[in-house]
Amino acid sequence: QVQLVESGGGLVQAGGSLRLSCATSGRTLGSYVVAWFRQAPGKAREFVATIDWRYSRSYYVESVKGRFTISRDNAKNTVYLQIYSLKPEDTAVYYCAAGGRYPGIGSGDYDAWGQGTQVTVSS
DSSP states (O other): OOEEEEEOOEEEETTOOEEEEEEEESSOOTTOEEEEEEEOTTSOOEEEEEEETTTOOEEEOGGGTTTEEEEEETTTTEEEEEEOSOOGGGOEEEEEEEESSSSOOSGGGEEEEOOOEEEEEEO
16 A cells, blocks of 8 residues: 655745655555646546656646646655646645556546645735
8 A cells, every 4th residue: 555645835926836745655656656636625626647657657637738747756756746837726735646547537546645735826
């Protein structure tokens, strides 16, 4: 079983940047896919981006392409989500999740979740 812990959220002004981290533990991620989802107040959880640990393939929801970058650090067993040009509509709790299916754009594709980190963007 994989454990995931997110960090790096906070309050940022529109136009700013943040880097979210997802530290993993519990087992090696050789065959895993790690994704970021987000959930804004009153809205359903939304897929954001995913990365295939073995081949480092990445996939993004169309609405974040060009502003979000997902990456991984093998040595640290950590996945990052770099967010540029933050917008108020990016305000949400951001979750990372691990599963075995690429690109895995549905919540059901993942069986391990972190507790989330809050990102708030002020206008």
